[in-house]
Amino acid sequence: MPLNIACFGQPGSYTYEAMKSYFAGKNISPAYGSHFEDVVQAVATRQARYGVLPIENSSTGGITDVYDLIHRYDCCVVGEKYVKVEHCLLTLPGTKLEDIREVYSHPQGLNQCRSYLKHHGEWQLHPYFSTSQSAEQVQKMEDPHIAAIANKTAADMYGLDVLVEHINDNTMNYTRFFIIAADMEQSPEADKITLVLTTQHRPGALYHVLGYFFYNGMNMTHLESRPLKGRPFEYFFHIDVMGNLRNPATSRVLRNLAEHCNYFKILGNYVSDQGGNVDEIRRHRG
Numbered sequence: 001m002p003l004n005i006a007c008f009g010q011p012g013s014y015t016y017e018a019m020k021s022y023f024a025g026k027n028i029s030p031a032y033g034s035h036f037e038d039v040v041q042a043v044a045t046r047q048a049r050y051g052v053l054p055i056e057n058s059s060t061g062g063i064t065d066v067y068d069l070i071h072r073y074d075c076c077v078v079g080e081k082y083v084k085v086e087h088c089l090l091t092l093p094g095t096k097l098e099d100i101r102e103v104y105s106h107p108q109g110l111n112q113c114r115s116y117l118k119h120h121g122e123w124q125l126h127p128y129f130s131t132s133q134s135a136e137q138v139q140k141m142e143d144p145h146i147a148a149i150a151n152k153t154a155a156d157m158y159g160l161d162v163l164v165e166h167i168n169d170n171t172m173n174y175t176r177f178f179i180i181a182a183d184m185e186q187s188p189e190a191d192k193i194t195l196v197l198t199t200q201h202r203p204g205a206l207y208h209v210l211g212y213f214f215y216n217g218m219n220m221t222h223l224e225s226r227p228l229k230g231r232p233f234e235y236f237f238h239i240d241v242m243g244n245l246r247n248p249a250t251s252r253v254l255r256n257l258a259e260h261c262n263y264f265k266i267l268g269n270y271v272s273d274q275g276g277n278v279d280e281i282r283r284h285r286g
């Protein structure tokens with residue numbers, strides 16, 4: 001039986017690449033969603049066993065809608081994948097740079113190419129569903145004045161030319177993707193924990209939370225704050241720390257921490273992506 005996977009975008013999107021790479025060698029049956037919510041909903045209603053979504057980018061930061069959706073639909077994080085994002089300007093075959101008047105891409109794609117696009121201030125920018133759907137749109141419209149920002153896979157899939165390569169502002173442009181599921185999964189090799197909490201509304205509350213990790217030697221790799229609905233200037237904190245919940249010391253620290261929070265939920269404990277990409281990012285940092 002193939003694994004039903006809900007994937008954001010469509011074939012050729014960066015999320016598609018993340019899915020291919022994470023599930024390499026597995027028998028999968030993907031279904032695509034144009035909105036992040038489609039993917040989370042498919043997983044929450046168990047139409048799909050797993051979902052794949054972008055969660056943070058090394059240039060533009062956290063993809064905050066996805067944090068909110070995972071939490072709202074009560075989904076769990078069961079894996080992660082980093083993908084190097086190398087944007088290109090794609091056009092109909094034969095189009096020249098001076099022909100272009102409009103550019104389609106996912107809002108993240110447009111954001112990650114801001115400097116390049118500034119040099120072409122006359123272009124009209126269209127935020128679109130995903131990079132791959134933008135490429136398909138250029139193919140469908142058959143208008144040589146229209147280009148898309150997407151990757152080379154999308155160029156091949158939708159019969160477009162790669163007019164300009166490497167147009168992202170940051171050459172080390174990586175996106176991290178979450179693999180989500182309706183239920184928690186536990187593996188002895190899991191080494192990363194994603195959790196969400198709200199602190200008590202008093203001075204130093206977050207300092208106190210961070211201190212738990214620091215004094216117990218737990219490496220915090222990500223912190224993202226999201227506003228609490230209906231509670232102005234109060235926040236959910238989404239946190240990633242390295243560790244395995246089966247380790248008694250780790251679970252004790254988290255239990256103690258939970259007692260000091262107004263809300264505390266572990267979203268997942270999974271194997272971190274220790275692939276070449278992560279090593280490359282670290283090497284670059286020096």
Ligand SMILES: O=C(O)C(=O)C[C@]1(C(=O)O)C=C[C@@H](O)C=C1
Binds near residue numbers: 009014057109130
């Ligand atoms: O549009 C796509 O191809 C996506 O997979 C979405 C997405 C994102 O939302 O961050 C994924 C990676 C890149 O950062 C740009 C776009």
